[in-house]
Amino acid sequence: MLAIDFIRDEPGPFHWRMGVRPLDLNKWLVKDARFEADLAELRLQLAERRAEIIYCEKGSEIACAEIYAAIRAHCSISGAETFVPVGAGIIEAARLVVQEDLCVMTRKNGFWAMTACAVAFPTSWDVQSKFGRGLDEIHEPVPRYSKDLSKSMNVFFDRLRAEAPVWRSNRTLSDRSSLRLEPSTRTQEAETEITINNVGDRVFLRVEYQTLRKFPISDSVLFTIRILQQPLRDLLDEPVALRSLVRGLAQMPSDIAHYKRGTSNYEKLIAEWAKESGLEIS
Numbered sequence: 001m002l003a004i005d006f007i008r009d010e011p012g013p014f015h016w017r018m019g020v021r022p023l024d025l026n027k028w029l030v031k032d033a034r035f036e037a038d039l040a041e042l043r044l045q046l047a048e049r050r051a052e053i054i055y056c057e058k059g060s061e062i063a064c065a066e067i068y069a070a071i072r073a074h075c076s077i078s079g080a081e082t083f084v085p086v087g088a089g090i091i092e093a094a095r096l097v098v099q100e101d102l103c104v105m106t107r108k109n110g111f112w113a114m115t116a117c118a119v120a121f122p123t124s125w126d127v128q129s130k131f132g133r134g135l136d137e138i139h140e141p142v143p144r145y146s147k148d149l150s151k152s153m154n155v156f157f158d159r160l161r162a163e164a165p166v167w168r169s170n171r172t173l174s175d176r177s178s179l180r181l182e183p184s185t186r187t188q189e190a191e192t193e194i195t196i197n198n199v200g201d202r203v204f205l206r207v208e209y210q211t212l213r214k215f216p217i218s219d220s221v222l223f224t225i226r227i228l229q230q231p232l233r234d235l236l237d238e239p240v241a242l243r244s245l246v247r248g249l250a251q252m253p254s255d256i257a258h259y260k261r262g263t264s265n266y267e268k269l270i271a272e273w274a275k276e277s278g279l280e281i282s
């Protein structure tokens with residue numbers, strides 16, 4: 001599974017899309033060659049800032065236990081009977097066997113809220129500020145969310161069925177390749193030393209591969225986020241994908257470009273670089 005595989009043409013005008021598709025459970029949690037490196041980075045982050053990563057509120061333990069059991073079964077891990085973590089330890093234990101970040105969503109006072117999570121590799125968002133929050137509050141910084149998504153999101157969560165899991169993706173560009181992107185990277189200025197000569201190596205396509213799966217005992221939803229990254233240079237072998245990316249960047253309206261400053265910073269440079277590399281855009 002590569003970041004490039006998730007680029008497709010999104011015909012304008014711009015609007016956010018739910019973009020959910022049926023999930024084949026073989027692609028729910030995907031182990032790849034980066035497993036050891038990702039897990040080493042996760043352990044490092046946990047040692048440094050556990051309180052910013054792990055959350056588990058009272059009442060979410062059943063959901064976490066149900067999810068942990070499903071993850072262990074999926075990863076063919078046996079021995080659950082010998083050690084069963086309790087409380088906040090359950091979601092952390094679940095996170096420590098996969099490359100995906102985990103958000104547990106439970107219906108609370110009529111809203112779908114994040115009642116537990118283990119998120120070490122956010123894409124420029126403040127994880128702690130979302131602890132216990134509902135979908136609308138979580139997405140508060142996203143321009144056009146209330147117009148494009150809010151209503152369909154809440155209906156979607158209500159209707160999601162255990163036997164019909166789904167996936168979707170978000171894409172971002174970043175001049176950093178770290179798995180964890182701090183909130184400050186969202187509004188960061190373009191690096192002046194990034195030029196047409198090195199943009200292919202210095203700017204990365206970052207895809208969040210997300211899955212949503214309902215768990216019937218606790219009636220909770222697990223939202224997983226897997227970070228996939230590749231330097232833009234890799235797109236030179238995939239002109240269709242590169243063309244979609246360049247077009248998508250050009251179509252970004254100013255409010256979205258402002259919100260995704262880290263992505264829009266290099267729009268013109270990337271278009272020039274793609275053209276110079278022989279890509280016909282129109």
Ligand code: HEM
Nearest residue numbers: 016017018103105114125126138139141142170171223260
């Ligand atoms: C079908 C389900 C969902 C859809 C359609 C959706 C859609 C979106 C979109 C379009 C964005 C802006 C993406 C961008 O920057 O390109 C976003 C951002 C975000 N989403 Fe979702 N989302 C979904 C579920 C969730 C869930 C369950 C969570 C729970 C944690 C979540 C957390 C976030 C966060 C934290 C951000 C960044 C907000 C910020 O800037 O602070 N999303 N989402």
